[in-house]
Amino acid sequence: MSLTRHYRWLLLAYPRAYRRERGEEILGLLLDTAPPGKTRPAVREALDLVRAGLRCRLGRRASRTVGVWALLTALICGLFTASLAARVAWETSRPQPDQAEVTAIFAEAFPGHRLNGDVETAPALFVFYGQPLQWRSLKPVLLGDGGEYQEGAAYAAAARPAPTPVAETLATARQRLWTAGWRVNDPTSEVLDVCGPRCDLTRRPVETVLVARQGDTVLRATFHDSSYNSYLHVEVQRAAPPAVLPAAVLAGLVGGGLAWLAFAWASRRTEGRRGVLPLFGIAFFLWWVPALLSTPSLISHHLDELHPSWHPLWEWLGQPTCSLLFLVGAVCALAVLVVALVPRKDLRPLTVKVT
Template sequence: MAGPLARRYRRLLFCYPRTHRRDELLATLLDAAPPGRTRPTAREAANLIRHGLRARLGRPASRTVGAWAILATIISGIFAAAFATRAAWETAEPLPRAAQTRAMLAEILPGQEFIGIEDAPAAFTIYGAPLSWATVDDLLLGDGGEYALAEVGGVVRGVPTRSPQEALDLARQRLLATGWTVYRPVVHDMYGCVGPPCDPATLPTSTTLLARRGNTTLAIEADSADSMNSVVDTTYLSASFQRTTPPAVYPFAIIGGLAGAVVAFLLFSWASRRTTGRHPARWVVTTLFHVTMVFWWAPTLVAVPSSVWHHLDEPHPSWRPMWEWLGQPVFSLFFVVGGGCALLGVALAALPRPRTETVPTTAPS
């Protein structure tokens, strides 16, 4: 029972719950093993892991508990990875200060007087300010999309000294000359058609030029001349810098996601075994779990295809943070409600089950 084969079998048997008869299983496996074997076969290992994890779930008569466990494990692991990446974003280099930003913009767009350049107050902001208790209601009640990666930059107002296209062409040339990677420009209509008739060629447009150098990205946006209508005091050019995804995000996401998935599976399996039989909160716990899955999966299934399409449709020097792919924090209220249901379900699962009274038998005299 202390040889290398026994030790390796014992590690695999940790997949079974503690109350399972691991020693009896180990003895059976060792008796069935041929002489000289020092490690389990791949088939044996896969079977022990699969049956051990299934045994942790309990409910041997259920045909769906395995599927629910997979759903809970996946979504919990994904959310844990998103939280881990948010922590890893704290390792990002601070944005350029206002003075440095002015110097960089003067090099890229000479002759343009940018205004409104201020230091970034935090790595992520909501309505231009760091997240605080005063803005939690904005985050949860519909304005979560305003929580985004901070940027530092400014705008140009007044009468254009050159056409927007000329300004973008000059910026592209100077960016390439100073070591930036420049992406294809993205053109958007500034307003929708009011008609009919509607001629898309006459609609004013906004063109965004994206570039990257090292861990810094630049976005320059210029409005078409048609959108200005000869108005003197108008904003026709803007530019902003952001940081790219720091390298620590990727290992944090992997480690956090795996840890979250393991914890979620263990909690789910524990609650599943606890609430079998005559548990007083069995149906309440089941209902709370289903509510949690709806509130966590629904925003994710909506946000992931949208984010994929957005990234395929436009160039992105740096991908969006992971939580935005999950519909967060736009749907953060869904996550909070689902998390509350999950915590309540775990607490109710911990309630003691009623004791089964046994009638003592008396031997005949």
């Protein structure tokens, strides 16, 4: 009985219709060929049964690549699902820093320096052109401005003249922040390439950045040369809350698994039907190309600049910058599922050899 129960569990890898027609036959064959006293399938035998069952779910026996397409579709859908879950999990974060918090941090890190005007605060965790995302923002987001949907932050600037040189200000800030419990990174300097063809290359402006983090608060202080109205700009924002990573991983695994099952079901149901492969190809192309183009640029960006926390997952997938492409791909994928819902008179369970 134990061996029979194990085999029945493994046969769940096959489609339901196939199990109804051939399940008992396969089970009988497996039990007849099992040696006396065997209580559970061998690992290799179990893997062969699962592999054969999953391949049977995909249908299209003549295709050698359908398994690859299924895995890639499950992967991109899992990433999209993980991105959505990550955005929802961001709602567990504290609001972006207010004026009082930024003023206190500025006073702690830069004693003797004065703020130049009021602190500019963010009205939401994520903003679109500095404002919360609204329905009227839908058109610009879809038509190329989606990259402006970013994490909010509070901004402040120091008033000239600077009471101390940059090197002394940096040393003081690092020491005071470290004493207050911040994790302080080494400052980085970059020579800005803003010169024209006749400018003096030896006098190009230098930008120095100091990044520190305490709990869920990230401080980014940027020191400028005399060509700027302020010699010091400060940006304070929240880091990703702890719930983001587990929510994204769990949702990604569930979404990817469901996407694979949906692909397999649609693949069996639409085998031999015209127009399905072009629709799937369009969806696959419009989903993967933005991700393949965005990932290398973000990797380079992270290597060039200090990042206490990674950019949100959806940006790695080219979203919402390429949200219009995503929606067109989603419509094509939905059309494939609609075609798969239409009954087929010639639909028969596939025969798959069990090794």
